[in-house]
Amino acid sequence: MPLTLRVPAALQIQPLFPVALGQVQLRPDPLELAEQLQALHVLRGDADGNPEPGCAWTGDLNGVWQLHRHPTFAPLIATLSGHACRYLEQLGFDRRRVALHLQRCWPVLSEPGQVVGRHHHPNAHLSAVYYLNGDGSGRSGCLRLWPSRQVNELVPGLGVGHGGPLTPTAWSLPWLDVAPRAGLLLLFPSCLDHAVLPNEDPDDLRCSLSIDFVLTAPPCPEGQAPPEYLAPHPGHWQTITEDGVQPA
Ligand SMILES: [Fe+2]
Numbered sequence: 001m002p003l004t005l006r007v008p009a010a011l012q013i014q015p016l017f018p019v020a021l022g023q024v025q026l027r028p029d030p031l032e033l034a035e036q037l038q039a040l041h042v043l044r045g046d047a048d049g050n051p052e053p054g055c056a057w058t059g060d061l062n063g064v065w066q067l068h069r070h071p072t073f074a075p076l077i078a079t080l081s082g083h084a085c086r087y088l089e090q091l092g093f094d095r096r097r098v099a100l101h102l103q104r105c106w107p108v109l110s111e112p113g114q115v116v117g118r119h120h121h122p123n124a125h126l127s128a129v130y131y132l133n134g135d136g137s138g139r140s141g142c143l144r145l146w147p148s149r150q151v152n153e154l155v156p157g158l159g160v161g162h163g164g165p166l167t168p169t170a171w172s173l174p175w176l177d178v179a180p181r182a183g184l185l186l187l188f189p190s191c192l193d194h195a196v197l198p199n200e201d202p203d204d205l206r207c208s209l210s211i212d213f214v215l216t217a218p219p220c221p222e223g224q225a226p227p228e229y230l231a232p233h234p235g236h237w238q239t240i241t242e243d244g245v246q247p248a
Helices: 030-044 074-091
Strands: 022-025 099-110 116-119 126-131 143-145 176-178 184-189 194-196 206-216
Touching (some): 074 126
Antiparallel strands (some): 126 184, 126 206, 143 176
16 A cells, blocks of 8 residues: 655655664663672683784674573573564564574673674674663764665765765765663664774773674474475475485
């Protein structure tokens, strides 16, 4: 059904095709939070960053990618996953017709000055970030999100500034920065490019958890076929060994 636009006498611009950034401010229990921060220090061990110079320590590159199976984090991750379900429902998904899978969950710890470079998560569909600390000022390093396309700048590249003729407004922002705050959960499409800006708080270690979710079809009853627009449920997949045979 076509969208009926209200047409005023004066020019009015209407936002179309919004990107869905989910936000929930949770209230962490101080004791549980202290326990989680302590556990992250232990998991990081003696390391203080990824091999790439200036890069924060990220669990996915250091063998810590299943925090959802860690007893200190599992209850929290279950709560966060519940919000991912609400996010899908608000986007219009019928939860009976899609299965949501938690694929990977890892910590990101930024020492002062450390960053995470611009990237996206091509192996996932929905991504989440949960902050264990941060005061909302952005001092410890904002999450920067980039739009997939900047159609409102009309001339590609004008939205980035550099003294050009396009004044930054909400219609042509080249990116959006979100300040960490303890207990804040963010949800966004995994295809969105994002980065973590430098931690400029000399006294604090920036701590967050990342989660990647994947959508598939639900398990398929015997004799029925999954819809072609979603991957079948992984319970129906078959692993092929290096020799090209099905494992026993
Ligand atoms: Fe990421």
